[in-house]
Amino acid sequence: PAAPLRLAGNVTTGFGRGSKQLGVPTANLPPAPLAEQLAQLPAGVYFGWAQLNADVSWPEADRQVHPMVMNIGRRPTFGDAQPELSVEAHIMHKYSQDFYGQPLRLLVLGFIRPEMRFSGLQELLARINADVGVARSQLGTPRWQPYREQLAAEAPP
Numbered sequence: 001p002a003a004p005l006r007l008a009g010n011v012t013t014g015f016g017r018g019s020k021q022l023g024v025p026t027a028n029l030p031p032a033p034l035a036e037q038l039a040q041l042p043a044g045v046y047f048g049w050a051q052l053n054a055d056v057s058w059p060e061a062d063r064q065v066h067p068m069v070m071n072i073g074r075r076p077t078f079g080d081a082q083p084e085l086s087v088e089a090h091i092m093h094k095y096s097q098d099f100y101g102q103p104l105r106l107l108v109l110g111f112i113r114p115e116m117r118f119s120g121l122q123e124l125l126a127r128i129n130a131d132v133g134v135a136r137s138q139l140g141t142p143r144w145q146p147y148r149e150q151l152a153a154e155a156p157p
């Protein structure tokens with residue numbers, strides 16, 4: 001995206017297709033309230049920063065800003081492409097617990113690749129792992145650090 005895009009919402013349940021079992025849990029945001037912002041973005045994979053605005057009783061590390069890789073799309077690898085967009089972020093942090101229902105904020109900074117249909121789960125998974133690598137190395141460069149601080153500073157108390 002030309003300018004960083006902010007997406008926020010309370011984490012909802014996804015499709016239960018076992019992202020977590022595959023080692024890449026994705027926190028889903030309800031897409032309907034984000035329709036206007038999503039209309040600006042092509043379906044595909046993005047990188048950026050994420051912050052879980054959980055209660056102060058949660059471990060400090062869980063409430064900090066972490067790198068994330070995000071998919072916006074219709075999940076074409078899983079049978080018929082769904083009519084409604086899904087927004088899901090894999091956050092590169094080991095959380096102390098699941099966070100369904102919690103407020104999550106994403107700052108979307110860059111595009112990795114368009115959405116595509118894979119011939120199977122192994123192919124999809126290999127590509128997801130590559131996407132995670134791209135996101136991690138991008139977000140490790142000085143270029144994106146100010147946005148990390150920006151998101152942290154904007155966090156509601």
Ligand code: ADP
Nearest residue numbers: 013014015016019020025026027091098099100
């Ligand atoms: P669902 O289909 O319900 O989205 P997933 O298998 O994708 O299930 O798991 C997502 C859930 O896992 C998130 O909603 C969140 O509560 C939890 N979770 C734990 N660690 C992470 C993480 N690092 N990134 C994203 N979600 C995580």
Ligand code: MG
Nearest residue numbers: 014026027028
């Ligand atoms: Mg998910």
